[in-house]
Every structure is written in C-alpha cells, then in structure tokens.
Amino acid sequence: MFRNYFKIAMRSLWRDRTFSFINLLGLAVGLASVLMILAYVRFELSYDKSYSNSPNVYRLTMQTKENGEDETRLDLPSGLADVYKKEFPAVTAYSSVSNGKLKIKHKGEMVELDQISASPDFFKLFNFTFLQGAPEKALAERHNVVITQSTAEKYFPGVPNVVGKSIYSIQGKRDLLISGVIADIPANTHFKADVIYSWSLNEPLNWRAYSSVSQYILLNNKATASVVQEQFKSIYKKYGFPPEVEIALQPVTSIHLYSHTEDEMMPNGDIKYIYIFSSIALLILFVACINYINLTTARSIQRAREIGVRKVLGAVKRQLIMQFLSESFLFFVVCSLLGAILAKAAFPMLSGLIGPAAKEVSLFDGWSALAMLFIILLFGFLSGLYPSFILSKIKTASVIKGTVKLGVNVSLRKVLVAVQFVITGVLIVCTLVIYQQLRFVNNTRLGFDKDNLIAVPFYMMDSHVATFKNELKQHEGIKGITVASWETGVHFGAWATMNNETDTTKTWKFQFVDADPDFIKTMGIKVQQGRDFSRSIQSDVLNIDSLFDKARAAGKADHSAFMVRRPIILNEEALAMMGIKYQDNLQIKKGALHGTVIGKVQNFNGLNLHEKIPAVVIRCSANKEFGQMYIRISPQNTQQTLAFIQKKWSQFYPEQNFDFKFVDDKLQQLYSADKKVGEMFGTFAVLAIVIACLGLFGLISLTVQNRVKEIGIRKVLGASVANITALLSVEFLQLVIISMVIASPIAWYMMDRWLQDFAYHIQINWWIFALAAGISLLIAFVTLSFRSVKAAMANPVNSLRSE
Structure with a gap:
C-alpha cells in the first residue's frame, strides 16, 4: 500500500x-x-559547558547600587575568595583570574600572545585537556606557564615535549618556565588564551583595595548555590562588609549570554x-x-x-x-x-x-x-x-x-497569506531601523576628531619617550602626538565614586583621563571655557605625585594640600553632575577628586553610543609614558607617513612590534555585534519576502482558476487587460496594506526595545513604516501582475468553449 x-x-x-x-x-x-x-x-x-565541573563553578560578583540602580561589578575586594574557602566547607577550590597580553621575545622579535593569569587552583575548576605536564602541579610555582598546543607547535616546531623549556617575557624581563601543554581552548568559552600564567595575589581581605581580577569558586556536589549565597551573609558583619554591598554567585555557564559588566574577559x-x-x-x-x-x-x-x-x-x-x-x-x-x-x-x-x-x-x-x-x-x-x-x-x-x-475556505487562506506579509513587514521594518541606527552611529559627532588618528599601545616607561615623540614631530605628515590612559572604546583609565552631596541616595561617578599636555589639542576636543594644558606653564608640568612622595619622606605630607594643586580640566557632564558653574582656578576637594580647574571642554564620547557620556576629569601628566599613544597624521601621503613612524619605532624599540590601529576602525568594531544583527535581519527578511511571494503566487493562481470563465466573459464584454489585472490584484494588495498596519506596531515595539540598548539613538519616524509598506506593495504587485496579466491576456474562447 x-x-x-x-x-x-x-x-x-x-x-x-x-x-x-x-x-x-x-x-x-x-x-x-x-x-x-x-x-x-x-x-x-x-558556552562553558565542556568542563566536567561546570555545573558547580561560579564567578563571584558584587551587587551594589549606582545612583539608585542595581549594578553588577566584577572588581571585588582582593582576598575575598580566600575568605569564602576558609569560612565555608562547601567551597572546595577558588581561583583568581585575569586576562591580558603577554609580550615574548622569539627569534629576536617581539610576539604578543593572549594571556590568562590564574592562581594554582585554576585547573581544578576548569579541567582543560592536558597533553603534557600535570594539571595539579602546572601552576604551583610562580612564573610557570601553561601553553596551548598550537602555541607549542608554532614556537617549538618539531620538539616532542616542551615541558621544561622557557619563553622570555619582555614585560617581566625574565624567562617563564613551561610546565604544561593543553589542547587549544575552544571558542565556546569566555576565556581566550595562548598562555596561562601562574599568578596569585595572596592578599588579605581589604574592602578599600578592589582587585581587577575575576574570582571563581568551586562548590562541592552537595552544595546549592542559593543556600551558599544566603549563608555568605552571615559573615558580612564579621569581615566588615559595607551595608550596601552583596556578593552573588554567577553560574559560569550563564556568563556568555547573561552577563554584560564592564570588565568581561570576552565580548x-x-x-x-x-x-x-x-x-x-x-x-x-x-x-x-x-x-x-x-x-x-x-x-x-x-x-x-x-x-x-x-x-x-x-x-x-x-x-x-x-x-x-x-x-x-x-x-x-x-x-x-x-x-x-x-x-x-x-x-x-x-x-x-x-x-x-x-x-x-x-x-x-x-x-x-x-x-x-x-x-x-x-x-x-x-x-x-x-x-x-x-x-x-x-x-x-x-x-x-x-x-x-x-x-x-478562501478567507482562511487569505488570512494565512496576510500572516506571511505581517512577518515579512516586521522583518523589513526591523532591518530599516537597524541600518538607520548604524548610519546614525557612523555619522554622529563624538566630540573629538576620530579621523586620521592612529592608536598604538604604549608601555615603554623609559627615558626615550620624549626623544621619540620629538623625532616624530619633525615629519610634516604628523600633526600631533599624545600619550593618555584613555583607550578609545574600551576605558578612560581610573575611575572613582563619591557620595552625592545633594542626594544621599545617589553617588557621583567620575572617569579620570591621565594625559600629557598635548592631549586635548591632538584629540581635537573643543575647550569651551578656560584654557588647555600648556608645557610653557610651570604649574601644568609639575609632577605632583613626585613632590608628594618627597614631602612624605620628609614628614611634611598633606595629601589633600598637594593633590589640589594638580591642574584639571572637566567636561560639561562633570560640572553639571556636581551642580556647579565653571570658574577659573576653582579648587575641588571631593573624595578622590582633588585639583584646580583650569578649563572646561565639551562632552566627548570616549566609549560608544551604547553608554551615556560620563563625567570626565582630565589630569595633566607632563611625562606620561604608558597607556595609548595617539598620533594624528595628515590625510595626504598616509602610507609614507606610516612607514616613517614604523622606521622610527624600529630604531627606538627594536624588540617591539609597531602594532597600530586607526581609531575610526576601532570604533567601528564596537558595533560589530549590531551590524551582525542587521545583516541577519536583512538576510532573513529577503528569504521571508521570497517565500511570501511564492505563497502570493499560489493564491492568485487559485483565484484565476476559480474565476477563469468570469475573466473570459469580462473580456468578451470589453474589459481591458488593466481592468482585469486590477480586478484580480486589488484584494491582495489590500491584504498587504492590512498586513503592514498589523506589522507596524509589532515592529515598533521590537525596535524600541532594541534601541534602548543605545544611550544615543534615532527616533523611529513614520517614513520608515511608509517605506516598508511601499517595498511590500511593490513586491506584491510585481508578483501578482506576473500571474494576473497572463490571465487577462488569455484568449476568452478557451475558457468559454464549453458554455
């Protein structure tokens, strides 16, 4: 059968x-x-489900309030995990982990590797596959490193066992002993590393010393995270936890999709x-x-x-x-x-x-x-x-x-086709809104000049910096050079919070940019009031930290009196947040904010448009030697200018690669996820349109079959091709219009929610819905016309022969 x-x-x-x-x-x-x-x-x-212990591994987070709103932070007090291991038997292991770059010297050249720094228990929590060495001993000694299989094959080709070999760290100026080799870390984990470095803070709990590392704990199989987290509260008073702070356990398996703190190791x-x-x-x-x-x-x-x-x-x-x-x-x-x-x-x-x-x-x-x-x-x-x-x-x-x-049931079938065009309309509107927002992102003025500006990671801290900068300035294609703590799109440098003097339920948060006197001019930031830093003004180039250290050694240290002498420039947001108007030489002594205000600059967006412009304090550091070096170049002869910079770099720093990026390219990368969303919406919108048009073609075909004799009679009575085409098409075009009316509020709600992720975004204008409706109508009309015109042009004799 x-x-x-x-x-x-x-x-x-x-x-x-x-x-x-x-x-x-x-x-x-x-x-x-x-x-x-x-x-x-x-x-x-x-993500992070490949470890055998993953159901029992948690990252410690600090839940606090920022201006009345809940905030999750990873910069926990140092030594916290050690306290938990000591106080609670349910915690069987812990590890402090941070990520960064390790610069090594290989065959006379500098090579930059992705690095994880971790304390000895790391492999108890995350059981990566060891190919050489023993996991329990791999990080037992300080300055030991575990490398991945691809790293071993790349830098030690043909060596069957690299355990006991060493790599030279340029930052630490020492050899690092290889104690193990692991299989390459898979992409579906929130770690990314070529090298895992043995490191331990070994610091006591200190609520004033916040550590920039992530802290992980492993619970035993009988423990329940919610119960353990509740038990943690019992030691808050014993160890002097601030009343507004609560420590929470975050499952390691939820980090990738549910965590979006400022200090994530990976996007x-x-x-x-x-x-x-x-x-x-x-x-x-x-x-x-x-x-x-x-x-x-x-x-x-x-x-x-x-x-x-x-x-x-x-x-x-x-x-x-x-x-x-x-x-x-x-x-x-x-x-x-x-x-x-x-x-x-x-x-x-x-x-x-x-x-x-x-x-x-x-x-x-x-x-x-x-x-x-x-x-x-x-x-x-x-x-x-x-x-x-x-x-x-x-x-x-x-x-x-x-x-x-x-x-x-023709009505049911029309409803189904209408549903198709509702879905299609939603996708078209979403695609248009996303691309409009991305266009807005590309064209929005950020408050500084991002064009013709290159950024170079700069951590030299030697006496050649000033000479190197002077050598570069001799080239006609170089318009400015500065070194600052601000890395565009990543961070400003240091930050601090302090109590709001007018509303005790809120706090003030300041971002600090430490930069040399050429910073504002080189970055193209507009000074609205007061003046810029100047190397010709003695007070601007004083090394306040050095003077304070000397005074402290002499027993005459007054930290506040010294720090208030530091010249600072505030942005508009900083003054507005504190509720004060700009005054020349205004002295501020508020918590971590000490200095003499010499200028006010316009707000500039130093991170991305997802975040509001923060209150920024620019502090002058006359001989800034680490952070990011920004070099503004002429738009003419770009390649020749870059070649000149690389040549000078090689002369001054032969062991370091000239690893530069254009700032506008770096900023574009910040929106790569949003671009991917737009591309996927666009792709599936096209697919939905194609499939919906096939459905519309099927429905018009059914209509033509059912009305073939009617069409023949109308033609005999003098109806034109246009009349018959309109007769067959109008009800379906009405369906498309109704579909767009239904789709518009759905798409508006979805895109309004999506745009909330941006602090600065477009308004969803009516013309977007009109354009989407026009696109849908045009596509539907072309599809309908293909079949209806063919039916209208058919010989009526064929359809009326049997009558």
Missing part, C-alpha cells in the same frame, strides 16, 4: 513540476534557514538574540508551510478527476487522506535533503556573521538530525492534513458533471 502511495506521490510531483519546484524551493529555503540558525543557537548555548553574546533568531527560524518555516498548504490547494482542482476515479474504484476517505499525507511526508523528506545541501552551501555566509568561532560550529550532528526528523513528522503532518481533508471531500457526482467546487 505504502509503495503505491509513494509511486502516486512521485507521479504527482513530476506531473506538476512548476508548482512542485516552487513548493520545494520555498520549503528547502525555510529548512536551510532553520538548520543554520539552529547551529548558531546550539553553539551559543554551549559576550545576548540571550535576547537567541530568542529573536530562534523565533525568526520558526516563523520562516511557518511561512514556508503556509505556502505548501496554499499551493497544494491552489492546484487541487487539477486532481479532482483523479480523486473521482479513485472513489468510483472504491477508495474511501481514509485512504485518500493517507495518500495525501504520504505525499506531504515524502515532500518534506525531499525538502529536508535539499535544505541540508542549501545550508551547507550557505554556511560561509553564517560564518561571516558569527566570526572566527564559526569554524567550531557544527552544522550537522545528532541534535540537528533529531530536529529535522521532528520537523518532518510535525510539519509534514500539519501541512498535509488540511489539503488532504479538502481533497478527500470532493464528490464523485460533481466530477462527472464537471461542477467541482472545493470546500476551500
């Missing part, structure tokens, strides 16, 4: 090749989209995008299934005679339903195979959206096979059920008389 169903299904598909191809293409594209998004979602959800994902893209995948599949239903019923009248003959020969309703369900299942199997091929072919596009981690994303595995089987069974059944019931109701007498009327 099933063999017979299979043969009939294959004949039916081949007989109606055009409709079968359209159906096949729509479903295959939908299934390919599902496969690719499913691979992306599985990868994102797999994290976001769970909301998992929900968004999973929903898009299901919606696209839903749109494709609607197409199958519409196109199947659209051509069902052509099978009426076949069904009538089968009923005459004794076929019952159940057998007819089974036949059409078999066709549906077979069709979905074929579509799944084609969808898998399309997904494989289109996977490089997904790789471009995900980035380097895509090489570890598995497109086909057991989960994807189960997912496809589930889709075939569920959607194959649901998509085939409605057409099978409609077709099985055809009466034999109607077939013989030639008066077949399908029990097809």
